[in-house]
Amino acid sequence: MLWADRASVIYGENNMRLRMQKVKMSSAEIKRIYLEAFPQRERMPFPMMVAMSKLWNTRFFGFYDGDIPCGLTYLATNRKIVFVMFFAVDEPLRSKGYGSLILRQLKNQYPDKKIIVSIEPCDDHAADLDLRKRRKSFYLRNGYRETGYMMKLNGVEQEIIITNGAFSKGEFSSFFACYSFGSVYPQIRKQTQGSVAT
Secondary structure, three states: OOOEOOOOEEEOOOOOEEEEEEOOOOOHHHHHHHHHHOOHHHOOOHHHHHHHOOOOOEEEEEEEEOOEEEEEEEEEEOOOEEEEEEEEEOHHHOOOOHHHHHHHHHHHHOOOOEEEEEEOOEOOOOOOHHHHHHHHHHHHHOOOEEEEEEEEEOOEEEEEEEEOOOOOHHHHHHHHHHHOOOOOOOEEEEOOHHHEOO
16 A cells, blocks of 8 residues: 655555655755766756746655655656656665655556656667666566657657556657647657567
């Protein structure tokens, strides 16, 4: 069982409890987790993320076990879709159940919306292939499914996975167009055999 009460506390198994809090410019430890988890070419400027999270269709949350910062989510939403743009757990705390708890909270928070994540493809030629496979396996264990599609945004190509519904290329393209006021149009294409290893 998983739920969030009015104090934004998330309860999981084995007495695990996380506090969910909006990220601010002063959230230094969340910023550290973000900078350590994502390479520079994939990152948005942290001040821009905090500013964007004040809009109705963007959410930026940090997660804490007591006073210990555990992870973060940065989401873009509309009536039908939640796109998880950034999700990270602090490296020393990985494989301890925090990531699964946060993902279950997302499904609990948005039960009627498709939740989409983009991940680095399991390309056979990738230097960090084992890491990519573990990351994808983590999502699949937590109820996400392959869509058979890739997306390329700002020169970075990633695989699209989904939970809570079926993927629609047109729907996802429209989501980006509306969210960015027509300024962002990622390339979305069917996967080729070389990028579907699991």
